[in-house]
Amino acid sequence: MTLEIDHLVGGYSQIPVLKDISFEVNNGELVGLIGLNGAGKSTTINHVIGLLTPFSGHITIDDISLQENSEQYKKQIAYISETPVLYEELTLKEHIDLTIMAYQLDHDEAWKNATRLLKVFRLDNKLNWFPVNFSKGMKQKVMICCALMTNAKLFIIDEPFYGLDPLAVHDLLIEINRVKNSGAAVLMSTHVLDTAQKYCDKFVLLANGQVRAKGTLDELQELGTTPGQSLDDIYLSLAKEDRDGKSV
Amino acid sequence: MENLFKTRRTSHFLMLVKYWRLVFNDHFVIALFFMFGALGWGYSQSLGKLVPNSWWDAPLAIAVLVIGLQIGRLATLFEKPDPIFLLPQSKMIDHYLRQSLTYSSILGELIMLLISVATLPFIVLTNEYQTWQASIIVIAMLLLKLVWMEWELAKLYQTRTTKYNEALIKFIVPLIILIVGFYMNWIVAIVLNFLFVVIMTLQLRRASHHLLNWRSAIAKEEQRMLGVYRFFNLFTDVPQVQGVVHRRVYLDWLVKIMSQSRRPFSYLYVRGIIRGTEVSGLIVRLTIVGMAILFFVPIFWLNLVIMILFVYLIAIQLIPFYWHFDTHVFSHLYPVNQSDKQKDFQSIINQILLIAMIFLLVASSGMNFNATNMIIKLIVGIVEVIVLSRIYLKYRINQKN
Numbered sequence: 001m002t003l004e005i006d007h008l009v010g011g012y013s014q015i016p017v018l019k020d021i022s023f024e025v026n027n028g029e030l031v032g033l034i035g036l037n038g039a040g041k042s043t044t045i046n047h048v049i050g051l052l053t054p055f056s057g058h059i060t061i062d063d064i065s066l067q068e069n070s071e072q073y074k075k076q077i078a079y080i081s082e083t084p085v086l087y088e089e090l091t092l093k094e095h096i097d098l099t100i101m102a103y104q105l106d107h108d109e110a111w112k113n114a115t116r117l118l119k120v121f122r123l124d125n126k127l128n129w130f131p132v133n134f135s136k137g138m139k140q141k142v143m144i145c146c147a148l149m150t151n152a153k154l155f156i157i158d159e160p161f162y163g164l165d166p167l168a169v170h171d172l173l174i175e176i177n178r179v180k181n182s183g184a185a186v187l188m189s190t191h192v193l194d195t196a197q198k199y200c201d202k203f204v205l206l207a208n209g210q211v212r213a214k215g216t217l218d219e220l221q222e223l224g225t226t227p228g229q230s231l232d233d234i235y236l237s238l239a240k241e242d243r244d245g246k247s248v
Numbered sequence: 249m250e251n252l253f254k255t256r257r258t259s260h261f262l263m264l265v266k267y268w269r270l271v272f273n274d275h276f277v278i279a280l281f282f283m284f285g286a287l288g289w290g291y292s293q294s295l296g297k298l299v300p301n302s303w304w305d306a307p308l309a310i311a312v313l314v315i316g317l318q319i320g321r322l323a324t325l326f327e328k329p330d331p332i333f334l335l336p337q338s339k340m341i342d343h344y345l346r347q348s349l350t351y352s353s354i355l356g357e358l359i360m361l362l363i364s365v366a367t368l369p370f371i372v373l374t375n376e377y378q379t380w381q382a383s384i385i386v387i388a389m390l391l392l393k394l395v396w397m398e399w400e401l402a403k404l405y406q407t408r409t410t411k412y413n414e415a416l417i418k419f420i421v422p423l424i425i426l427i428v429g430f431y432m433n434w435i436v437a438i439v440l441n442f443l444f445v446v447i448m449t450l451q452l453r454r455a456s457h458h459l460l461n462w463r464s465a466i467a468k469e470e471q472r473m474l475g476v477y478r479f480f481n482l483f484t485d486v487p488q489v490q491g492v493v494h495r496r497v498y499l500d501w502l503v504k505i506m507s508q509s510r511r512p513f514s515y516l517y518v519r520g521i522i523r524g525t526e527v528s529g530l531i532v533r534l535t536i537v538g539m540a541i542l543f544f545v546p547i548f549w550l551n552l553v554i555m556i557l558f559v560y561l562i563a564i565q566l567i568p569f570y571w572h573f574d575t576h577v578f579s580h581l582y583p584v585n586q587s588d589k590q591k592d593f594q595s596i597i598n599q600i601l602l603i604a605m606i607f608l609l610v611a612s613s614g615m616n617f618n619a620t621n622m623i624i625k626l627i628v629g630i631v632e633v634i635v636l637s638r639i640y641l642k643y644r645i646n647q648k649n
Contacts, residue, residue: 049577049580049581050580050581051577051580070583071583071584071585072583073583074581074582074583075583077581079577079578079581081577085576085577085578087516087519087520087573087576087578088493088524089493089516089519089520089523089524090516090519091495094515094519097515098512098515098516101510101511101512101515102512102578102582102583102584103582103583104510104583128495130493130495132493
């Protein structure tokens with residue numbers, strides 16, 4: 001078991017946004033974190049990467065919590081944020097170097113890995129560019145390369161598809177599959193449901209800071225009224241109930 | 249529409265007051281006091297040694313006055329949405345611009361007055377002038393500044409009639425008038441000057457029949473405001489100033505020397521400081537100003553105090569960079585110990601202060617080198633750098649946490 005979230009209550013100020021959330025992401029699993037705007041997806045992710053401190057509950061990666069050993073905990077995570085954040089003062093090449101240093105990777109091997117990724121995302125001829133010169137999609141790709149080149153055990157990907165061209169989306173999914181098959185756990189939040197349905201192994205549906213449903217597509221379908229519903233349908237019917245104020 | 253300029257002027261004023269208060273409330277007043285004290289003292293000292301009627305004094309005076317003429321710009325207070333929102337009011341804009349000309353002229357003339365009055369003792373002494381000649385110089389400079397401002401306004405219109413060369417109005421004509429004054433006759437100079445004012449005023453009236461060139465007017469105002477903000481940014485954080493990043497390949501050797509291997513924060517800080525224009529520009533400017541002042545202050549103790557002060561000022565400007573990457577999510581995500589961050593920053597600030605201190609020290613020897621004094625200053629400087637980069641930095645970081 002890689003990521004385990006156990007009865008997490010948390011948020012930004014005193015008022016909890018997340019009310020008692022529990023789910024886990026296992027090795028070799030791609031879990032889709034799904035919910036409306038404001039459902040608590042990013043808040044959950046912020047708790048996992050340690051930007052927010054839980055009010056109560058536990059988050060552990062391989063049984064290590066951030067409080068116990070922050071360095072060891074952080075070493076296991078690689079994160080791709082929703083809006084690309086890069087260091088304005090560093091070139092693409094230096095972002096790679098910095099990642100190698102921060103994660104204490106083996107220089108040559110990491111560069112071999114990075115070069116392959118840069119080639120896939122067509123950035124290999126832009127090594128000396130500054131972030132200002134990149135378009136939004138290119139920045140996103142830089143983030144993807146920097147995250148995927150690490151040998152983290154848990155990849156956290158927040159809404160990765162916006163701003164990427166179709167080819168890059170395709171390549172990203174292949175790369176996610178690759179790290180998954182090599183044994184890493186992947187938690188991905190997204191609104192792009194048909195893609196999620198196709199690629200995710202499991203789903204966690206969030207609404208109002210609570211886990212409304214979780215499991216594989218089959219398990220979710222059992223919750224729905226009509227069998228054989230797509231993720232889209234399940235999500236919409238849950239969302240609709242949510243808006244109407246009913247509970248399941 | 250009638251009141252638009254007034255409202256903008258008021259809010260602009262409030263903004264300036266807000267920032268000036270921040271500028272004048274700490275160590276800067278002390279620094280200014282010493283700076284002007286040292287400069288004034290040096291000026292009066294060197295005046296005493298002057299011999300009248302040297303070949304170089306008139307050219308020097310002319311150069312100072314013509315350069316001084318360029319200070320103080322036209323503030324239109326235009327904002328980006330103006331061309332869209334004020335489109336139906338195109339004609340009323342003339343009135344608005346007249347008001348802005350008045351406002352900018354008052355400020356510009358005040359600056360001009362200060363500069364010309366400050367140079368007068370030198371001019372009067374070297375040329376052995378009477379009071380009437382001195383007054384004419386001041387009046388001439390004020391008139392030249394008026395023309396300068398009118399030209400700035402005329403340029404904002406889309407007109408082919410203002411094909412006067414920028415250099416002609418801002419440099420060449422003022423130069424000619426001053427040369428006539430200094431080498432021939434001040435009466436002739438002032439008559440020429442009045443003529444210049446009349447021509448420019450007519451020119452401006454003609455130009456204002458044309459349409460306004462909104463794009464360049466707004467670009468110019470933005471540029472001006474950026475300058476203002478940049479100045480304030482020397483003392484406090486101004487949200488409008490976002491540092492620009494330059495690659496600076498020619499400094500890669502410095503980057504390499506300063507950053508330690510395999511330490512992420514060292515890697516980040518060195519590149520951030522050297523490639524960002526904000527901090528590096530500040531440090532370089534402060535060092536140069538400090539060197540210039542130290543060079544001209546021969547009194548040992550005053551020299552020492554100013555050197556200490558400048559090293560301190562540079563440290564003060566450097567320290568906030570410790571938090572520069574804090575808004576960046578990855579600075580928190582990387583599996584790096586936070587105490588490493590402090591250690592790395594400390595070593596960088598130590599190196600920078602040491603380099604700056606050595607530059608200041610070298611300049612402080614001035615024209616007469618004294619080995620004992622230099623050694624004393626070197627020792628004091630090293631102790632100061634160590635105190636600032638170790639104890640003071642730690643204190644500031646703890647204070648903030």
